[in-house]
Amino acid sequence: MVRKRVTLAQVAAEAGVAVSTASLVLGGRAADVRISAAAQERVQAAAERLGYRPNAVSVGLRKGRTSTLGFISDSVASSRLAGEMIKGAIEAARDRGFMVFVGETGGNVTLERQLLEAMVDRQVDGVILAALLTHGRELPDGLDQTPAVLLNIAVDDCGDLPVVLPDELQAGRDAAAALIDAGHRDIHLVGSGPGREDVRTISVAAKLRLDGILEVLTAHGLEPASGRAINQWLPPEGYAAVESILESGTPGAIVCFNDRLAMGVYQALQDHGLRIPDDVSVVSFDDASIAGWLRPGLTTVALPHRTMGKRAADVLIDVIEHHRATPDERGPHGVQLVPMPMRVRGSIRDLSA
């Protein structure tokens, strides 16, 4: 049932040459060692005929490189976003001939260490350590055993590991600018307090988004009309925030700190008979799938998870391949900020028109 693999020895026998000769030819090193054109052809033909494919395990053992990456994430399934990140990494890896082991920790540190060990045991060439849930965390031991890249993890002391992060600061600027450019001045925040001191410790992302927003508002001589710090960024909290805002009148525009808050905001505004964007404009962050399903479509600054995953894999493979070439040269890596693109849909009214 399970067909036996063809080995190099069989190819060599079929071609009437030594194993080493076959290896040289198929490894493209025939020119180096002078193999006659005739012999090369026989080897190629034999390999073709038998359907030879090199055994990657053996190659891995011999070369010490397995063309394999590990992807360790705290969450795989929690959202489409995690999937996007993995997908990006897998695609980039595939394009460069790498396969990816995927592991999920659920935030469990012990599990994380075990996964890392299991991957290192399998001689992965490098590891991507990714996070969606937690920000600001400890790094596991064992990261010194293999090249590594941090994906969506902001740590104070990342050693000299490359880090891939979304450019939340610029995203904050863009969100604010989108409203201001459309002529809005009455801007309320849902998800963070109105001042820098109010961000709580929710996340690095929240802080940066707020910084970007405030920077642009300040540049226009504005400040947030109101702000609400919220611990759980879920629809019910968004709903409640709007009810609170409405006590002091109808807002001109609302910046939601993520799309799920925005969903609650939509529900609340609708329940109060307010229309988006005619009465209230809304802008948000993340570009979760609901953003496109809400009516009207939610304009939101997208977390480019796919691109981030791709970037992480590319950087990691660069390190792996480059490192071999020039062992002591530190690459041009460090923190890689991936731009967050604005997805313009229909939730912002253009007052300037």
Next chain:
Amino acid sequence: MVRKRVTLAQVAAEAGVAVSTASLVLGGRAADVRISAAAQERVQAAAERLGYRPNAVSVGLRKGRTSTLGFISDSVASSRLAGEMIKGAIEAARDRGFMVFVGETGGNVTLERQLLEAMVDRQVDGVILAALLTHGRELPDGLDQTPAVLLNIAVDDCGDLPVVLPDELQAGRDAAAALIDAGHRDIHLVGSGPGREDVRTISVAAKLRLDGILEVLTAHGLEPASGRAINQWLPPEGYAAVESILESGTPGAIVCFNDRLAMGVYQALQDHGLRIPDDVSVVSFDDASIAGWLRPGLTTVALPHRTMGKRAADVLIDVIEHHRATPDERGPHGVQLVPMPMRVRGSIRDLSA
């Protein structure tokens, strides 16, 4: 920077024994070959001291088994559901000492073959072939090179491969029963026509869900009040379907064939000033994340993707491990139907109370 691994040879040297002795001891075969307790202890201690971990690549080459699975899916990122399936598989695999290569094809058959080859090259012990998007498809060649399980793929000719599928038929029964038990009689379908001949070729799932629904309705002497076959199960289509239903009056209850349709149904009902569940009851399928976010929460029959992934990995590993033990015994596998649990939220009004 990258720490060198400790090899068995180093452990043996440290313990003052031969490599083979160390291997025997650490492999738990010391009793078979009579190694003195003293020697065993020295080996164990040395291994501990040096932090020895066997090189899985080497073991893989020698044993021909790598404790590695491949997971090939048409989609990884399209939804949380795909992630759940992968997560389930990864977890089950991990519990049994396996790591998982994940690959995504995007429905591309060539890519699928290449991924399969790349995995077989890496000597995976087996492969899970999964699908979310497509139903009823061709199986790739190369599946005869390695044990395999089909996950969420319904094919006519699956050879003797184990198949893991959700129990859509029972789900259809459950959805219908939930409405009927709550006293509903005026039941409209959104996503499928009212009769068996109307299902179109959308999907096997649609057909089975409908079969289940009709079976229960018929058993109560009922038939659907109306039905709408729809090709794209997305919110706008759900919205449109409701507008069409409302032309002939307010429906008592609506069965949506998935949650995204249900989302559109919610929006349309709200826009027409109808309240859920007071005016109209809604039940749906899938349990996508929005199901919990909608207000009121959507009662829906969940696709148990996590469980399915777990089951697939378990079945596959059974095949792998069992196969070694008794080569000619065909396992008790075949089609594995995983129950779809009902997630009761607030979208069905109980008329019988």
Next chain:
DNA sequence: AGCGGTTGCTAGTTCGTTTTAGCACCGACT
């Protein structure tokens, strides 16, 4: 002293490949 039986270990082969070092042959030249 020689033999059989046990105990306790190890040498050596194997898995499939890469890679280095070098062999055998041939013609040309001194």
Next chain:
DNA sequence: AGTCGGTGCTAAAACGAACTAGCAACCGCT
């Protein structure tokens, strides 16, 4: 006749662990 330089290939040693076959050493017995 001997050396030299090419040419075309191959033997053999890795890589790290698993596993088989078998070798010493000792003990007790005749």
